[in-house]
Amino acid sequence: MIFEIDNIELYFAEKQILNGVYLKTETGKITGILGANGCGKSSLLNIFFGSLQPRHKLIRINKKPYLKPLFKYGIVTYLPQQNFIPPKMNLKSAFQLFKINLKEFLYDFPEFKAGKNNRMRELSGGQRRLIEIYICLNSNAKLILLDEPFSHLSPLYVEKIKKLLQKLKKEKAIIITDHMYRHILESSDEIYLLKNGSTQLIKEEKALEDYQYLRAGTI
Numbered sequence: 001m002i003f004e005i006d007n008i009e010l011y012f013a014e015k016q017i018l019n020g021v022y023l024k025t026e027t028g029k030i031t032g033i034l035g036a037n038g039c040g041k042s043s044l045l046n047i048f049f050g051s052l053q054p055r056h057k058l059i060r061i062n063k064k065p066y067l068k069p070l071f072k073y074g075i076v077t078y079l080p081q082q083n084f085i086p087p088k089m090n091l092k093s094a095f096q097l098f099k100i101n102l103k104e105f106l107y108d109f110p111e112f113k114a115g116k117n118n119r120m121r122e123l124s125g126g127q128r129r130l131i132e133i134y135i136c137l138n139s140n141a142k143l144i145l146l147d148e149p150f151s152h153l154s155p156l157y158v159e160k161i162k163k164l165l166q167k168l169k170k171e172k173a174i175i176i177t178d179h180m181y182r183h184i185l186e187s188s189d190e191i192y193l194l195k196n197g198s199t200q201l202i203k204e205e206k207a208l209e210d211y212q213y214l215r216a217g218t219i
């Protein structure tokens with residue numbers, strides 16, 4: 001499946017945030033979005049998901065326009081920056097609610113076995129994040145949007161999630177943004193830089209220095 005978002009014009013009050021943004025992703029690919037704080041990455045993911053209505057937007061799947069918010073078609077999952085599983089819910093119920101196989105999770109992450117009846121609020125920030133990422137990635141959605149999945153994870157969890165991403169992308173399109181740009185560069189098949197309200201497809205990593213996303217000499 002090919003997912004495209006095109007002609008995005010987003011304003012907050014009179015301030016223009018996005019200006020003619022285009023982005024394409026497809027099944028089998030991880031598409032990374034990089035950009036400075038406040039450039040509009042989360043807004044763009046929200047628009048793709050359908051929870052933020054911009055002044056203009058065009059979303060196409062396999063070249064066909066989809067006019068309703070994408071989440072209404074049941075084909076997209078979104079990991080927002082903030083926690084989405086209620087703090088009072090325990091781990092077991094969260095997996096039941098989202099119809100994700102808890103046994104498989106506990107096989108990959110056996111350290112959670114003892115705490116499967118713990119409430120989300122009793123877990124650490126990183127543990128909670130890991131569970132939310134895992135639930136998003138294993139949903140039935142054909143398009144997965146991940147806003148800063150790596151930022152709160154310890155290195156071993158980052159490696160496990162990166163492996164999982166490579167496995168799952170065979171059947172899904174994945175869009176991912178994070179300030180841990182090295183993980184994004186390593187995981188992504190294509191990279192867009194969001195700057196001055198529009199996207200730039202990055203062909204060579206060196207261009208990230210030319211566009212002043214990275215300091216010269218970083219790559």
Ligand SMILES: Nc1ncnc2c1ncn2[C@@H]1O[C@H](COP(=O)(O)OP(=O)(O)OP(=O)(O)O)[C@@H](O)[C@H]1O
Pocket residue numbers: 012017035036037038039040041042043044
């Ligand atoms: N609800 C809102 N009302 C007004 N302005 C907003 C709102 N949400 C976001 N903004 C502004 O829009 C801009 C883009 O915000 P957004 O969160 O999309 O950026 P971002 O690239 O995801 O940033 P970060 O990397 O820091 O998370 C920022 O200048 C922000 O202040």
